[in-house]
Amino acid sequence: MVHEQRLAAAQRAMSEAGLDALLIPPSADLRYLTGYDAHALERLTLLVLPAQGAATLVVPRLERPAAEAQAAGVAFADHADGSDPYPLVRAALGGAGGAFGGARAVGLGNRMWAEQVLALRAALPEAEQRLAGAVLAGLRLRKSPEEVAALRRAGQAIDAVHARMGEWLRAGRTEDEVAADIAVAMREAGHATVDFTIVAAGPNGASPHHGTSDRVIGRGEPVVVDIGGRMPDGYCSDSTRTYCVGEPPAEFREYYAVLHEAQRAAVAAVRPGVTAEAVDAAARDVIAAAGYGPAFLHRTGHGIGLDGHEDPYIVAGNTAPLEPGMAFSVEPGIYLAGRHGARIEDIVVCTAGGVERLNIIDTDLVVV
Template identity: 40%
Template sequence: MYEARIETVMQNLARRGLSQMLVCDPRSIQYLTGAYVEPGERFLGLVLGEGRTPTLVYNEMFAVPADLACAVRTFNDTEDPLVPAADLCDPARPLGCDKNLAARFLIPLMERGAASGFVLASDVVDDARAHKSAEERDLMRTASRTNDAAMARFKELVREGVTEAEVAGQLEVVYRELGAQGHSFSPIVSFGANAADPHHEPDGTRLAPGDAVLFDVGCRQGEYCADMTRTFFFGEPTQKQREVYETVRRANEAAQRVVAPGVRFCDIDRAAREVIEEAGYGPYFTHRLGHQIGLDVHEPGDVSSVHEAPVEVGMCFSIEPGIYLPGEFGVRIEDLVIVTEDGCEALNAYPHELEVLG
């Protein structure tokens, strides 16, 4: 599996006119080798080169699997990590670098003449990661099924007077009880007017009758990420709340209907945005429609009005339209989808219908 992934990256490199690369993103290294290390301020790099054995350079204090799909070169805290890294590069050829190569390492490599030039080439790995294998798709399905089951339990935590922070603090326990490794990102729990802030951080706001209740949550399971948003109402919603909710629901479903190989990301965004604009809420849909997801909760390649590339089989991304009315309330409904041969598969089965709590 890892050998095939490395070969795909090498083919992508060749199309860029490159023959070697230094990969520093921890999740990309995990994708290519099976080893996940969070290096903090220390150097971590996988050196790939045409005709050469892929080699992981890492601090010996970290534990990695014994059966890695690559060679290893270690260093300790008193040694210069860039010595082995530079030794593994061909100074006569340009070096592809990924977006996580910090300046404190890049500039010394340049000064040492480790390569004839340095080229930002994150896309060669990002493109490989964007096309999920059958095994990866199953892992994404499993994580999303757990997220569905968790959502059914999260809403039971909602009661009058409870704070957003109190609810948010209980979510990880539920995830772990359901077999997940924990959160894939910091959860968003928003009550009332706070739901009009798309990235609100849970605080001491207490739930009151008539409030919208927004959960934007995700778990990590089998190392892959889930992400889903549902909006409820605590008590009978007003006519305006119902109208906004139904508009967002229709926008989500309209976008899912147009997903198919060859359809552009921007056209998927447009399908949802048109529904919201026609309902008169266009200015209140303030973000892109979605993002790709996998080992990271946000992976390169967004579903937005400016992304004109076509979607391809195996790509996985979110569809999350929203309407945010400052000082009043907000609604977002988010699902993950995988592009199939003739459309898309929604990974979330939790219903879209408006649900009243309390």
């Protein structure tokens, strides 16, 4: 019944927002509403959810068996290769025989392909196009206890991989080699997909989204390891720890201690009613006071769930108060260009009483 309840909640929310329908392509939104983990293809897959009445999933005919096996709470309409699928959308909105069903404003999935946006504009010229995220973000923002449990399992799985880092991280190996071992371990720990494996050694650690390379890791170098993926239920993991292969430079130990304090301060600041930007400030103020303010290059965190990055964003300017069930990263960093960098990242959830860390492996500097 979970997906039927979510579809009904989306219908209530879109009515309040003045939308007559949601049109949702393959995405985390589609999986959240129906349970269907659809492939994004050039063939149209689209959930048509009117504010009142039944939901219809428009699918390619060859994808219908998979859709029927996974999706709940919807009727199905399929289209053969070479046929125009967009009349099916009109029909699902109540336009039998080609007459339009009366929708004047529709919400499109935020990450819909441009070619589909334009095709829908031509198919539904009467309808104003808006973003569905204005409705769905509010539904997905507060995780249910079952969703928190799923994120907790994802956190445990990625913690298990970090706990093994000493098996792979050593001088003389390349970043690519270490990343390959991590990817295998992530699947062994229960991940269905490996979404990213950042292994950034020495000066590469000063680039927050470096990725990996064939650079050989040297003795005494700090290494930023940021890894994450999706579990079979679709919920994401994301955790960063910073290691050092041998004794680190004194300068690094100094600012790692600052970063450690900042990350702990931001986690401790999480509780209902505190704004997202106040959590960002809790980390940023510590780093700035130590003289490293310009070296903290990014926001403190991002929401997580069926998407790796979603609301709420923990950043200056976001005055939204935290509420129980909101799950997000707390990941301040310090990056010294041309030398090295460090980041510490936990996924946390705001609870009625404060905060729960979903990554519980130690955040102290680990020398391997």
